[in-house]
Amino acid sequence: MNLAILGAGAIGPAAAALAASRGHAVALWSPSGRGTAGMTDHIEAEGALTGRFSLRIAMTLEAALEGAEVALLAVPAYAHAALLPRIAAAMPPKMPLLIAPAAALSPLAFEALRAGLGPRAPVGGLATTPTTARRLAPGLVRIPAIRAAVDLAAIPAAAAPGLAAMATDLFGHECPVAPDVLQPALANANPIIHAVLALANVTRIERAEAWPQYELMTEASGRLMQALQAERDALAARCGLRVISLAESLHRASGVPRAALHAMGLAIAASGRSVNGPAAMDTRYVTEDVPFGLSFYLWLAARQGVAMPATESVVTVLESLWGRDLRRNALLDGLALEDLSGALRDGIGR
Template identity: 65%
Template sequence: MRLAVLGAGAIGPAAAVLAASRGHAVVLWSPSGAGTAGIEGGVTAEGAVEGWFALRVAWDLADALAGADAALLAVPAYAYPALLPRIAEVLRLPLLITPAASLAPLALDAMLPGRGRPPIGAMSTTPVTARRLAPDRVRVAAIRAAVDMAAVPARAAMEMGALATALFGHASPAGPNVLQAGLGNANPIIHAVLALTNTTRIECAEAWPQYAMMTPAACRLMEAMAAERDVLATSFGMAVLGLEESLHRANGVPLGRLQDMAAAIAVSRGAVLGPAAMDTRYVTEDVPYGLAFYLWLAAARGVAMPVTEAVVTSLEALWGRDLRTNPLLHALDPARLDAALEHGIGRD
């Protein structure tokens, strides 16, 4: 297929080389242009994907989508409020959003014009984990074994899962709707706790191994937050992936206690370093578009999440900034969420 990858940080190029390694033709677009600067015809991958892969760089969004069979949106969630309206103006083909934080597929659906809208796939997490080593070099740390898939409208989940599997190779278990994908990503919980319990290391720009810092105490806090998230999901009649299963899928370590799995990842993958700057996405993305999103849902549903509330409040105090503003939610009515999850917003 011809795939347009929208986003050129680390995940976008890594997903692009994975798709290219499977025989697909890929064009890469950077919203700012900075992410594709220095790419001359292709990208070299190392790690779980090895080799040089041809990638065409698109001049603009319309150029990226022209002639494509499908598109993948892989940008930080905080980029969605500015970028989704631009995509809505030109989107005429199936789009996968990875990860589908904060009901981003529904927010985009509300922006799409007219009739005959394409399906929007909601991936619970990214198809790969990766780091950008140079403008034309990326390290693919791991390829997911499975990524839960939902869609707008909900009935398109199998179709969009088949598309994702064809592009990236992972299994795509179908979920009931995009809310499950939005709640199923483990990153907001794991990353927020790691940021909270290692704030001084981050502020002092220390090199610290994040999986080794998933100590029993940190894991207890993660588990308490995951239990609250489970109650929230149950209020919508669904179950979400546990933290242990998420780590298993991403890293291939045997299922067990969370702290034991983290220790096994630390041994198998070496010193995967945590963030070393206060502008880390672990806080600026995963709190407003993850934990604060949970609290927005919980308030509308009458579900108490005191531990999650305390973590968000503590991080706001430590970071000295508002971490609850989430523009994606402005166009969504929590009282009408059930119907929107099933059919989309304003679709035929």
């Protein structure tokens, strides 16, 4: 297929390398231009995927979408509010968009932006990204792991099997079909794991120290992660959904056996897939995963009548440590959600 990847941080180039390795033609676009600065006509990958893979650098959004059959949005969730209207205006109605990860209700926000188009392609939401990745240089990306499976849902919900087959063709991982895009918004393990790691290692982050992320998933931090998971699972159940566990997420990402979280962290480190944790206070572990993860849970829980005291406490403490509001989610501002279940099932204006 011809694939347009919108976003050129670490995940976009890694997904480009993965798709190109499977025989697909890839165009890569950076919204700011910084992500593709210094790149030419290829991307080199090391780690779980090794090689040099051809791609096309697109200087504009329109150039990226030209000739594409499908697009993948791979930017931080905090960029969605500004970027989704641009994509909605430029993307042909018949071109499907995959959003990875489908943070909060970003697929529904995109659906609302295109409501006036009438019949159009579905929009898909993935629970997480096709790979983990670190950008090492303009044309070099390290891929510690390629995911074995990533849950996927669609708007309208009935389109999910077709989009799942497309995503599997592009990236190789299985795509278990979820009932609606609320499920992948809750299934992503990163908001819980990353928020707890940031909370437990804030002084290391503030001092820009190098610290091994998975080795520091200790028993104590694992207990807090499990407490947040229990509250998230109760919220999902209230919404009629079931989401995979944190252990299952780590298993899918790394291949290590399912076990207690701290044991899985040590196993990931022993396998050579460990990475250092963040070393700057503007880390996405907080600026993205809290507003569009934990705080989204709280927003939804307030509407479902579900108590989440541990999650509320973690968000409050992180707000104090980081000295900023971590609850505002601009993606939700423009959504009329009187019939959320109907919009998730049938779409808007179709």
